[in-house]
Amino acid sequence: MHAAAFLAAAEALPVGDLDTLAGDGGIVVAAPHPDDESLGCGGLIAEACARGRSVRVVIVSDGCGSHTHSASYPPDRLRSLRESETLEAVAALGLAPEHVRFLRLPDAHVPSxxxxxxxxxxxxxxxxxxxxxxxxxxxxAHDPHCDHKASAAIVAGARLGAARLFAYPVWGWSLPEDLEVGAGPEGYRLDVTPHLPAKAAAIAAHRSQTTDLIADDPTGFRLEPAMLVRFARPHEIFIAMRPGMPS
Known part of the structure; x- marks a missing residue:
């Protein structure tokens, strides 16, 4: 199926609730970079926290690839900033800092x-x-970023027991419309309407990615307002992954 048709079908997946996705268990959100947890799963995390479920967030890369030419934020300082932003973000979603783990793999070089x-x-x-x-x-796994693909491969190869696996698109919406991405999607949409204010606060906490906080790198990455509209929608999309392989 081509990307445009796949994503259109993903936006029409049935609506499920937290029980549909995770049964009565907890959830783990694996994010390639600090901010992906809020962009793709902010509503999910907030819903799980509101319902008293156990939540763990694992940030795979160190996030130091966003501003590689900044003199004011060299890698160690940028990493510290992005981690503190993440802790502020998840706090807005209701998650305590001790439930976040930073693996600190090199941004743009996460291995599959x-x-x-x-x-x-x-x-x-x-x-x-x-x-x-x-x-x-x-x-x-089809998100157009090497770390997103690698993170999908890492999770697909993890020993997760009976836990169900779901993929969340972040940058998949920018794929060429005619790119082949495989069979049509299965999975669910989660209604996150009650948590949109918290999700917006979480995304805004990533100031290094959403503002001119780091002003001395003209090549630095920034999430523009037009891009953020995608993540303010009332549903988050979760695509079922086939066991043992990314979807």
Whole structure:
């Protein structure tokens, strides 16, 4: 199926609730970069926290690739900033900081396989065991970013027991319309309308990505307002992943 048709079908998936997605278990959100957790799963995290479910967030990369030419924010300082932004973001969603783990793999160089990928998979599996996860969520394998693809591969290779696997698109919407992405989607949409204010606050907490906070890197990344409209919609999309392989 071509990307345009796939994503249109994803936007028409049946609406499910947290029980549909995760049964009565907890959830793990694996995010390639600090901010993906809020963009793709902010409403999900807020819903799980509001319902008293155990939630774990695993940030895979160090996020240092967003502003590689900034003198005021060299890598160590940028990493610290992005981690503090993430903790502020998840707090807006109702999650305590001790439930976030930063793996600090190199931004734009997260491996899909090999010893480092296996260690990341083990960390995600540990998070799943820690919260008795009924479901694990990671970025869509067709998202046009190498770290998003790698994170999907890492989760697909993790030993997650009976936990269900779901993919959430972040940048898939920018794919060429005629790109082949495989069979049509299965999965669910989650109504996050009650949590949109919290989700907006979480996204805004990532100031290094949404404002001119880092002003000395003209090549730096920024989430423009027009891009953020996509993440203010009333449903979040979760595509069922086939066991053992990214979808």
């Amino acid at each position: 396989e090999g010893p480092v990928a296996e260690e990341a998979a083990a960390a995600i599996a540990e998070a799943a065991r820690d919260c008795a996860a009924g479901a694990v969520f990671v970025t869509w």
